[in-house]
Structures are given as C-alpha cells and as structure tokens.
Amino acid sequence: MCGIVGYIGARKAQSVLLDCLGKLEYRGYDSCGIAVLNDGIEVRKDAVRVKALAKALAPLNGTTGIGHTRWATHGEPSKVNAHPQCDCTGRIAVVHNGVINNFQKLREQLAEEGHTLASQTDTEVIPHLIEKYYDGDFVKAVERALKDIEGSYTMIALMAGESRLVAARKDSPLIIGIGDRENFLASDVPALLDYTSRVIYLEDGDIAVVNAGGVRVKNNGSPIVREEHKILWSVEDAQKGGYEHFMLKEIHEQPRVIRDTLAEYIASAEPIADLTAAGGTGPEDLLILACGTSYHAGLVGKYIIEGLVKIPVRCEMADEFNYAGQVSARNKALVITQSGETTDALKAVKKLKEAGCEVIAITNVVGSTASRLADRTIYTRAGPEISVAATKTFLGQLIALYWLALPYARVDIRRLDELVRELRQLPVKVQQVLDNEAAIADIARQMAGYENIFFIGKGINYPVALEGALKLKEISYIHAEGYAAGELKHGPFALLGSRTPVVAVVAQDNTCEPVITSIKEIKARRSPVLVLMSEGDDDTAELADFVITVPQIDPLFSPVVNSVALQLLAYYVAKQRDCPIDFPRNLAKSVTVE
Ligand code: AGP
Numbered sequence: 001m002c003g004i005v006g007y008i009g010a011r012k013a014q015s016v017l018l019d020c021l022g023k024l025e026y027r028g029y030d031s032c033g034i035a036v037l038n039d040g041i042e043v044r045k046d047a048v049r050v051k052a053l054a055k056a057l058a059p060l061n062g063t064t065g066i067g068h069t070r071w072a073t074h075g076e077p078s079k080v081n082a083h084p085q086c087d088c089t090g091r092i093a094v095v096h097n098g099v100i101n102n103f104q105k106l107r108e109q110l111a112e113e114g115h116t117l118a119s120q121t122d123t124e125v126i127p128h129l130i131e132k133y134y135d136g137d138f139v140k141a142v143e144r145a146l147k148d149i150e151g152s153y154t155m156i157a158l159m160a161g162e163s164r165l166v167a168a169r170k171d172s173p174l175i176i177g178i179g180d181r182e183n184f185l186a187s188d189v190p191a192l193l194d195y196t197s198r199v200i201y202l203e204d205g206d207i208a209v210v211n212a213g214g215v216r217v218k219n220n221g222s223p224i225v226r227e228e229h230k231i232l233w234s235v236e237d238a239q240k241g242g243y244e245h246f247m248l249k250e251i252h253e254q255p256r257v258i259r260d261t262l263a264e265y266i267a268s269a270e271p272i273a274d275l276t277a278a279g280g281t282g283p284e285d286l287l288i289l290a291c292g293t294s295y296h297a298g299l300v301g302k303y304i305i306e307g308l309v310k311i312p313v314r315c316e317m318a319d320e321f322n323y324a325g326q327v328s329a330r331n332k333a334l335v336i337t338q339s340g341e342t343t344d345a346l347k348a349v350k351k352l353k354e355a356g357c358e359v360i361a362i363t364n365v366v367g368s369t370a371s372r373l374a375d376r377t378i379y380t381r382a383g384p385e386i387s388v389a390a391t392k393t394f395l396g397q398l399i400a401l402y403w404l405a406l407p408y409a410r411v412d413i414r415r416l417d418e419l420v421r422e423l424r425q426l427p428v429k430v431q432q433v434l435d436n437e438a439a440i441a442d443i444a445r446q447m448a449g450y451e452n453i454f455f456i457g458k459g460i461n462y463p464v465a466l467e468g469a470l471k472l473k474e475i476s477y478i479h480a481e482g483y484a485a486g487e488l489k490h491g492p493f494a495l496l497g498s499r500t501p502v503v504a505v506v507a508q509d510n511t512c513e514p515v516i517t518s519i520k521e522i523k524a525r526r527s528p529v530l531v532l533m534s535e536g537d538d539d540t541a542e543l544a545d546f547v548i549t550v551p552q553i554d555p556l557f558s559p560v561v562n563s564v565a566l567q568l569l570a571y572y573v574a575k576q577r578d579c580p581i582d583f584p585r586n587l588a589k590s591v592t593v594e
Pocket of ligand 1: 291292293294336337338339340341342345388389390391471474588589590591
C-alpha cells in the first residue's frame with residue numbers, strides 16, 4: 001500500500017504533490033508528507049490526511065519534490081514515522097511503498113556505523129544507505145543502496161543539489177507521467193489525470209532517473225526503453241461528479257459499466273479467452289484465484305461456469321493457494337484482481353506460471369502488473385474505482401465471467417439466446433435497483449443500530465451473501481458475517497436473537513425453498529429478517545421484517561441485481577453511522593503487501 005508521487009518541472013511542486021497525493025489516498029491515509037527541493041530539502045509531514053496537511057502548510061518555493069500517503073506497516077501512524085524519511089544530514093529524502101524484509105539487520109549495521117535512525121519504519125534505512133554509499137554520484141549511491149535491500153522497495157529519492165529524481169520499482173506499481181518540460185511519478189494513473197495522459201509503466205527491477213526534460217531507465221545495469229502509453233480514463237472519471245462519496249457515484253455508474261464492458265466483448269468475434277484445457281480437449285478443470293471482493297466474484301464465476309459449462313471449477317483465496325494449493329500444467333487458471341497489483345494475487349500468478357499453467361487475468365487496470373504477467377488479459381471497463389470498497393469493478397468482473405462462460409455453455413440454442421438477451425437487459429435491471437434507492441436507504445437507517453448482522457444465501461447467491469457482509473463490515477464497522485444458508489444452523493444459530501438480524505438473499509431457483517426454511521428457523525430464534533427477493537414474491541415477503549425487492553431476473557444473473565441492492569444497503573447504513581465511507585479505517589484500496 002501507500003501512495004507515492006514525484007514532480008520535477010516549472011510548477012510549484014508543493015501544490016502538484018499535494019493534489020496528486022489527494023488522489024492516491026485510497027492507497028493509504030493514516031499520515032502523509034512531502035519533501036521539496038529548495039536550497040536544501042524542506043520536509044513537511046504529519047499523521048493527518050492530505051487536506052489537513054495542505055491547509056497547515058505555508059507555501060514552499062521549490063519546483064521539484066516527492067510525496068507520500070501512508071498505510072502503516074512498520075511503526076504506528078505518527079509524524080516521525082510519516083514519509084518522506086531522511087538521512088542524517090537531511091540532504092536525502094525518500095518515499096517508499098513496500099516492505100523491507102531485512103530492515104532490522106540494516107538498522108543495526110547502520111547504527112554501528114554511526115547513523116542515527118529516528119523512526120520505527122523500515123523505509124528509513126534507504127536514505128541512510130544512500131548517504132552511506134554517496135561519493136559524489138547520487139544515481140550510483142541509490143543503485144548501490146538498493147543492492148543491500150531485500151523485499152519490496154518501490155521508491156523515489158530526492159537529494160539536495162540534484163535536479164533529478166531517482167526512482168526504483170520492485171513489487172509494487174510506479175508510473176512516470178510525461179509532460180511538456182516536466183515529468184511526474186505516481187503509484188497509479190488517477191493521480192496524474194489532471195496533468196498528462198502519457199505514461200510509462202516501470203517494470204520490476206527498473207531504476208529511472210527523471211529530470212524535467214527526460215527519463216532514463218535501466219534494468220539490471222543496462223539502459224532499457226519502456227514504451228509510452230496513452231491513458232483513456234478522463235479527469236471526470238476520477239472525480240465525484242456531484243455525489244457525496246465516490247462509492248455512491250461508483251454504485252450509480254454500474255449500468256454504464258455493464259454496457260461498456262459488454263460492448264467491448266460483443267465487438268470481438270472471438271471468445272474473450274480460450275477455456276480449452278492444455279490437452280486441447282475442451283474446457284475442463286478450471287482454477288480461479290483472487291482476494292476479497294474479487295474472490296467473491298470468482299465464487300460467483302464458479303457457479304456460472306459449473307452451471308453452464310458443466311466442468312469442475314476450484315475457486316480459492318489467492319493467499320491460501322500460495323501456501324498450500326496444488327496445481328498442474330493441465331490446469332487453466334483465472335486470476336481476478338481489479339487493481340492488478342494485489343501482492344497475494346500476483347504471487348498466485350507467479351506460482352501458476354512456474355507450474356506451467358496458463359493464466360488468464362481479469363483486471364480493470366490496463367498495464368497493471370497482473371496484465372503483464374498473465375498469458376492473456378480480460379479487461380473490465382469500469383473506469384477508475386476510487387472508493388476503497390469495490391463495487392463497480394465487482395460487477396465488471398461478473399460480466400466478464402458470464403461472457404467467458406457463454407461460448408462454452410452446454411445448453412441448447414434457445415436457452416443460449418435467452419441468456420444473451422437477459423445479459424443485455426442487465427443495465428436496465430440494475431437501473432431499476434438504483435431507482436429503488438430511497439426505499440433501501442430507509443431500511444438501512446433501521447438496520448444501522450445493530451452491531452452484528454448475518455447474511456445468508458445459497459447456490460450462486462451464497463457468494464452474494466459473503467460480499468454483502470464484506471461490504472457492510474468494511475464501511476460501516478458493523479460486525480457482519482456471510483454464510484451459506486444451510487450452514488447457519490451448524491453453530492452460528494447460537495448467536496441469533498432479537499439484536500442479531502439476518503439478511504436473507506432469496507432467488508427464484510431450486511434454492512428458494514431451502515432458504516425459506518432457513519428463514520423460518522431463524523424467525524423461530526427471534527432474529528429480525530431482512531429478505532432480499534424478486535418483485536411479486538408475496539409469500540416470502542410475509543415472512544420478513546424488512547423487504548428489499550429487485551426486478552425479476554433469470555436466477556443465473558440474480559447476483560448482479562442482488563449485489564447492487566446490498567451495496568446500497570451497506571452505503572446507507574455507513575452513512576447513517578457517519579462513517580468515512582470512501583476511506584474506511586485501517587484499509588487501503590490496493591493491498592501490495594502480504
Ligand atoms: C473490497 O471492497 C476490498 N477493498 C478488497 O477486498 C479487495 O477486493 C481486495 O483487496 C482485492 O483487490 P484486487 O481486486 O485489486 O486484487
């Protein structure tokens with residue numbers, strides 16, 4: 001996690017850096033800071049959000065600088081632990097995203113050599129190492145310092161008297177934004193949209209020397225040319241557009257996301273990816289790996305693909321797979337990651353590739369690490385997602401999974417036509433859910449006083465229950481757990497009662513009856529029940545204390561409308577509880593540490 005930025009050019013660096021940092025706060029926001037080159041280096045930092053730091057600062061004069069917004073890994077959020085971190089002389093400043101595994105040993109060595117390290121961060125060893133190796137050549141000193149470091153060290157260094165920034169990428173993203181006699185560095189594209197649409201993605205092991213007039217990149221000691229890319233996202237994509245929160249804006253963008261994502265897939269005559277197994281015998285034995293919300297999309301994908309293509313699908317959390325998962329070269333794997341930068345997901349890609357397995361990535365970010373490591377990439381067209389809670393990218397992932405499965409569906413042509421028609425109707429149906437926002441907000445206000453809530457679903461809506469609970473807990477801080485409907489009686493029933501409501505997702509398929517049985521059992525234990533169900537199901541509505549309806553839909557697509565309703569529920573519960581919806585405590589958008 002953490003967002004890092006750099007600027008070199010003719011503008012006042014302070015305002016560029018603070019502006020860009022504000023757009024990277026989704027990566028971490030427990031403290032922040034900037035260092036600006038003037039006569040020496042001026043560092044300003046604190047354990048506050050970027051806006052508060054900006055307000056507190058007097059104007060600085062320099063036109064070169066670096067900045068950081070932090071998600072703490074080593075040392076609590078505090079002024080001293082905030083970045084930039086400096087060397088003993090205060091002439092070298094560094095911002096860093098990653099984890100230095102051998103920092104303890106390096107600290108001890110540096111201390112023995114007379115360096116005084118003031119913070120508890122792993123990062124602080126970097127400026128001290130640069131200081132140690134500096135003999136008149138800043139770039140060489142950085143290169144030499146990095147040789148001592150084990151771990152992940154995407155960073156930017158600034159030195160007094162040097163009109164250049166030195167940046168390195170290892171295991172977390174870093175891009176260079178190309179301007180007119182000015183250049184930018186940032187962890188992610190949204191930070192730079194106001195300034196340029198020309199970017200270079202650095203690769204692992206790259207060291208870049210950036211000045212106002214140009215960029216030089218080396219990898220493994222040799223100069224290398226990295227291609228320039230044009231960014232298609234607009235400035236508006238990364239703004240709130242009149243909504244109170246990014247999350248609400250992103251929830252409302254979902255009809256558009258489905259249309260854009262489908263339009264791109266429909267335009268291609270070929271299936272978006274080949275599910276044929278390594279032996280060429282047709283799809284068999286698919287492995288899906290992901291984390292968090294993307295893992296829930298993967299679980300829905302398992303039900304879609306098993307239901308349509310009739311092949312066994314394993315869906316595992318990437319981190320668990322990395323430690324214990326078995327894989328053979330015959331497996332075909334899908335790795336789902338909206339950011340394309342999640343460390344656990346990237347480790348899974350590497351493990352799969354080492355086993356000789358073909359990897360298809362589903363991601364929202366063009367040029368992301370996942371897209372570069374995978375054999376093939378399917379893009380979702382959600383646009384930048386700023387809110388930490390994933391919403392529109394989840395829906396984009398579901399659309400990708402439906403479209404991936406359809407060419408291989410073992411169903412007759414009439415059913416296939418029906419499915420494609422229903423898929424094309426999804427933007428309209430999602431809009432109908434959004435049109436019901438006021439009613440959902442009203443129920444949310446009534447749910448906001450509880451401290452424990454269960455979510456249940458069955459079959460393809462079991463992952464929807466998991467996702468509903470994740471969304472609620474991450475933004476409202478209510479303890480929420482998602483369960484398979486049939487599993488609740490095997491233990492969690494002990495927690496039921498009038499202060500523990502249950503949200504039950506009821507679909508119009510073979511899971512309907514058993515979920516209704518579960519609801520009756522739950523009611524008998526006095527838990528209030530909120531039923532999420534299709535319009536017109538009056539019998540089920542009668543069982544419920546609260547009802548949210550969604551438009552009638554083919555059960556295969558019910559996760560799409562149900563998830564949107566649960567996103568709105570989570571949003572309005574969090575709003576009622578006055579939570580910082582876009583930036584929940586302790587979280588970050590892109591988890592680039594293990
Ligand atoms: C979802 O709301 C979370 N922010 C989180 O679970 C997220 O989905 C997870 O960290 C995976 O991220 P990725 O899709 O970028 O890999």
